[in-house]
Structure formats: C-alpha cells, structure tokens
Amino acid sequence: MKHTAATLALSGLLAFTAVGCAVTRDQSTVGEYVDDATVTTRVKAKFAEDPTVSAMSISVETLKGTVQLSGFAKSTAERNRAVEIARTTPGVKSVKNDIVIRP
Template identity: 85%
Template sequence: MKNTAVTLALSGLLAFTAVGCAVTRDQSTVGEYVDDTTVTTRVKAKLAENPTVSAMSISVETLKGTVQLSGFAKSAAERNMAGDLARNTSGVKAVKNDIVIRP
C-alpha cells in the first residue's frame, strides 16, 4: 500500500513536469525551446549591458533561432545598436527588428 502511494505520487509529479515543459508555437522539440530560451536570455543580457540601449523598453522573443525585437527606442542609433547586438549573439540565426523610434 505504501509503495502504491509513492508510485502514484511520482507518476503525478512526472506528468506535471511533462506538461510544464510543453513546446509551443510550432516548435518541433523541447531542445529547440530550450535553445530559444537561451538565445533570448543572451540577447537580453547584451541589451542590459549596453549603455546606448534601454533594455527595459525592448522585448525579445526567439523562435527557431530567429530573434524578434519589439518596443520603443529614443533614436535610430539605439534601434540599430539593439539589432546589431542581437545579430552578434551566439545562436542567433536571424533578427527581425520591429523596434519603433519614438517621435
């Protein structure tokens, strides 16, 4: 009886873990999801380290190695710098720079 309860508890935990790692938006593997999350984190870190870029105003999303930047920049130089930083990040295959320059 005790072993049955432990087995059921572990089964529930494994099922919960599998659901928590669900892959979304047409990604084919959990590995790709992890890779995309790593790339997003790297790009965000580069934006935060750069004094030219306001990292709080720029969103970063990655899907299959393609990074999409969105949000607002104070100037074209800030927008371009964010794109350059993303392009020069390990694991980035392409960058879609949708950052809008505030008037």
C-alpha cells in the same frame, strides 16, 4: 499501499514536469525550445550591459533561432545597436526588427 501512493506521487511529478517543458507552437522539440530560451536570455543580458540600449523598453522573443525585437527606442542609434547586439549573439540565425522609434 505505501508503494502505490509513492508511485502516484511520482507519476504526478513527472506529469507536472512534462507540462512545465511544453513545446510552443511551431517548435518541434523541447531542445529547440531550450535553445530559443537560451538565445533570448543572451540577447537580453547583452541589452542590460549596453549603455545605449534600454533593456526595459525592448522585448526579445526567439523562435527557431529567429529573434524578434519589439518595443520602443529613443533614437535610430538605439534601434540599430539593439539589432547589432542581437545579430552578433551566438545562436541567432536571423533578426526581425519591429522596434518603433519614440522620442
């Protein structure tokens, strides 16, 4: 009986783990999801280090290597710097800039 309970517990854990790594729409593999999450984290980290860019005001999402930037910038310089940072981040294939300038 103990063996059955342990097997059920392990099965539940595996099912929970699989759900936690769910692939989102338009992503074909878990590996692509992990790669996109890594790119997003790299871009956000660079934003946090840069004195020109407000990491709190600009959102970053990545899908298949395409980074989408959205949110608000205080100036054209901040908006351009955010795009430059994203473009030069390893793993980024292209950048979609939806940042709005709001003084």
